[in-house]
Amino acid sequence: MARDDELVNIELRHEFENVLIEEYWLLDNSQFEDWLDLLANDVRYWAPVRENLTRGEEDFTRADLLTHFDEDKVTMGLRVARLGTGFAHAEEPPSRTRHFISNIRILDATDVNAVKVGSNFIVFRSRPGHEEHLFVGTRRDTWVRQTKAWRLQERLIIFDHDIIENITVFV
Amino acid sequence: MSDFSSLVDLERCTVSPRVFTDQDVYDAELTNIFTRTWNMVGHESQIPEPNDYLTTFIGADPVLLTRDANGKLRAFLNSCRHRGMRVCRRDHGNTKLFSCPYHGWSYDTSGKLRGVPQLDNAYHNDLDRDEWGLIEIPKVESFRGLVFANFDPDCESLIDYLGDMAWYLDIVLNRSKNGLIAFPGCHRWRLSGNWKLAAEQFSGDNYHAGALHRSMVEIGLGPKGDYRGNSPWIRDFEVKCGNGHGWINFDAEGAEPAASQAAFFEQIRREAQQTLSPAQADLILTVHVGTVFPNMSIISFLGFTSVRIWHPRGPKEMHVQSYGLVERDAPQDVRDITRKAMGLTFSPSGIFEQDDGVAWGDIATVQGGPIRSQYPFNYQMGHGHGKTMDDKPGLIHPPSTEIGVFGLYEKWHEMMS
Numbered sequence: 225m226a227r228d229d230e231l232v233n234i235e236l237r238h239e240f241e242n243v244l245i246e247e248y249w250l251l252d253n254s255q256f257e258d259w260l261d262l263l264a265n266d267v268r269y270w271a272p273v274r275e276n277l278t279r280g281e282e283d284f285t286r287a288d289l290l291t292h293f294d295e296d297k298v299t300m301g302l303r304v305a306r307l308g309t310g311f312a313h314a315e316e317p318p319s320r321t322r323h324f325i326s327n328i329r330i331l332d333a334t335d336v337n338a339v340k341v342g343s344n345f346i347v348f349r350s351r352p353g354h355e356e357h358l359f360v361g362t363r364r365d366t367w368v369r370q371t372k373a374w375r376l377q378e379r380l381i382i383f384d385h386d387i388i389e390n391i392t393v394f395v
Numbered sequence: 396m397s398d399f400s401s402l403v404d405l406e407r408c409t410v411s412p413r414v415f416t417d418q419d420v421y422d423a424e425l426t427n428i429f430t431r432t433w434n435m436v437g438h439e440s441q442i443p444e445p446n447d448y449l450t451t452f453i454g455a456d457p458v459l460l461t462r463d464a465n466g467k468l469r470a471f472l473n474s475c476r477h478r479g480m481r482v483c484r485r486d487h488g489n490t491k492l493f494s495c496p497y498h499g500w501s502y503d504t505s506g507k508l509r510g511v512p513q514l515d516n517a518y519h520n521d522l523d524r525d526e527w528g529l530i531e532i533p534k535v536e537s538f539r540g541l542v543f544a545n546f547d548p549d550c551e552s553l554i555d556y557l558g559d560m561a562w563y564l565d566i567v568l569n570r571s572k573n574g575l576i577a578f579p580g581c582h583r584w585r586l587s588g589n590w591k592l593a594a595e596q597f598s599g600d601n602y603h604a605g606a607l608h609r610s611m612v613e614i615g616l617g618p619k620g621d622y623r624g625n626s627p628w629i630r631d632f633e634v635k636c637g638n639g640h641g642w643i644n645f646d647a648e649g650a651e652p653a654a655s656q657a658a659f660f661e662q663i664r665r666e667a668q669q670t671l672s673p674a675q676a677d678l679i680l681t682v683h684v685g686t687v688f689p690n691m692s693i694i695s696f697l698g699f700t701s702v703r704i705w706h707p708r709g710p711k712e713m714h715v716q717s718y719g720l721v722e723r724d725a726p727q728d729v730r731d732i733t734r735k736a737m738g739l740t741f742s743p744s745g746i747f748e749q750d751d752g753v754a755w756g757d758i759a760t761v762q763g764g765p766i767r768s769q770y771p772f773n774y775q776m777g778h779g780h781g782k783t784m785d786d787k788p789g790l791i792h793p794p795s796t797e798i799g800v801f802g803l804y805e806k807w808h809e810m811m812s
Contacts, residue, residue, distance in 0.1 A: 271744075273580040276486045287727075290580040290719055292744050294735045302614060302739075306746055311609035314749035353760055355587070387583045387714055390752045391744035 236330050240341045243367065243374050248323035251394055256304040259394070263297055264368055264375035270294040271381035284382065292391060293381065303394075314392045320350040321393055327362075337369040338377070347393050357389045397423060400812035403804045408778045408797075409771035410804050415589040416763040420811075421710040427810050428689050429454030433536075433543040433556045435691040435704060436460045436470055438718060440540060440576035441487060446504045449487040451716065452706050453544065457481055458532070459493070460542060461504040468537065470544040471506045471529035482529070486581075493529075502529050539568035540575060541702065559788035560640035560687060565671060567695045570679045571722045572666045575700060578719040578734060582703075584743040588755025590690050590705040590713045591803070596751065597694065598641030598686035599633045599799025602776065607750050616746075618647050627793035630681055634789040634799060635781060639688025639806025641799030642789070646681045647696070652732075656698055659729045663722065674786040688806050698729065699737040711759040717742065774801040 250259040263269070271292040272284045295303070306312045324346040332340040347359040366378040381395055399420055402411040414420055434453040437460050441449050448461040450473055459473035459482070473481045475495040482493040482502060492509060494501040501510035506529035514520060534545040536553035538561065543553050554561060568575060586593070596603065604618055611617030624631025630646040652660060660680055667676040682696040690705040703717035721733045741748045762768070777796030784791050792798055
């Protein structure tokens with residue numbers, strides 16, 4: 225990598241660290257409508273199921289593989305609207321969540337207006353009673369620059385769970 | 396063997412909370428129920444070729460479902476005869492030999508013990524390999540692609556076991572000419588709560604939807620109205636099918652399907668005229684929910700079909716394993732719509748299903764105390780009000796009723812006495 229590219233990479237990494245921290249700040253503070261605004265109108269937010277197979281055989285792009293999420297802006301809007309009704313019992317009283325992000329990596333910045341960013345996450349969820357869960361995994365995002373702000377165009381979420389808890393959180 | 400019959404009062408239609416909390420009840424269920432019933436273990440389309448396999452569970456026992464080298468469906472305990480480790484720890488695949496990771500005993504897809512390391516110098520060639528094959532589940536039968544297994548060699552046939560339930564399952568599984576196949580992968584998630592709470596809800600509890608799924612009503616996606624539906628007895632009804640099975644049917648006004656899906660639905664409607672009776676064909680593509688006793692449930696609407704097992708994991712915990720089914724002939728865009736609808740609604744993240752898990756978990760958390768355990772749960776709704784009808788089998792009542800739900804406990808009572 226040329227030295228100029230390295231500098232661009234460092235700057236972008238710093239920029240997206242801020243973007244991703246801001247995003248998780250919104251989620252931890254139940255600002256779901258504001259979080260929804262970060263999603264591009266043509267967003268794909270998806271999370272394939274995991275399988276226990278021989279090393280190298282697991283293929284997230286396998287046709288028709290079941291998904292925990294495969295959402296567009298409309299269905300993400302439904303998920304957010306549900307939380308605002310006061311009757312989404314899985315989140316009422318709401319979970320205490322804390323979103324952590326690390327290992328941020330610029331995967332592809334060939335197009336400076338559509339940057340692919342990788343990151344790892346841990347989400348802690350505490351529910352009424354002594355029910356505490358972790359959601360752990362990695363994400364591969366594509367962020368596009370729109371009217372001077374970054375919008376999430378695609379997020380592939382790879383959960384590191386075989387048998388997962390029910391997923392009432394956004395990651 | 397203990398007698399748990401007093402925990403279900405057949406006259407008053409009540410069930411003791413102990414049925415959902417006690418370890419001794421749970422332990423007895425594993426033997427009395429899960430070794431004597433037909434349990435779904437997979438779908439034929441998941442293992443189409445010779446030597447294909449998948450792994451699952453029946454009750455507490457690990458199961459290996461194979462298609463042997465001759466193409467015959469067979470089921471075994473997924474456990475080495477030497478020390479008991481699972482001989483296969485993958486979800487699915489194709490192999491000629493399952494080699495136990497621990498000491499290397501290896502078995503073929505017909506369960507025969509093929510390889511034993513150091514058979515000569517360690518066993519002195521004194522081991523009868525015919526005697527030490529995988530433990531085979533004696534009965535394996537299919538219904539419309541769904542594969543079931545039964546540990547009881549003297550059991551009734553699967554079709555007799557399903558009884559009236561087969562007529563209702565056909566409304567989904569036989570509505571199209573070339574039938575349904577399974578999507579790759581499956582949803583697997585952990586829930587607190589007794590497995591029967593999930594099974595009973597799918598067997599005939601429409602009553603919960605207005606309260607538990609109120610958030611969906613509020614955003615305009617839940618069933619509206621008074622739950623008797625627009626056509627009570629006709630398309631809006633619940634069924635006690637006998638043998639512990641139950642079915643819910645209702646004709647929900649939903650979102651308009653996308654053009655491609657609407658066109659595909661028209662194709663299915665035409666095909667159903669050939670594959671089903673007129674009474675069944677009239678019901679296709681409404682909302683269908685059901686439970687095959689003990690712990691397999693089905694939910695089908697918006698074109699998707701989830702078949703799931705509520706695997707018991709102790710009296711207060713279950714693992715859900717849900718497969719998605721779709722028409723073999725569905726074009727790619729219809730498959731995509733179907734898969735996405737299932738994830739959005741009935742899956743670990745499903746905006747209906749999330750709330751169900753919380754109800755079952757809460758019941759598990761707060762039950763078991765000495766005082767609450769003395770007061771039984773009420774299953775009296777609609778008792779004595781079901782009726783038989785000429786056009787469809789079973790005992791029928793429009794929503795809401797608990798005749799189907801209590802039918803599950805009548806069967807449970809019979810098997811636990």
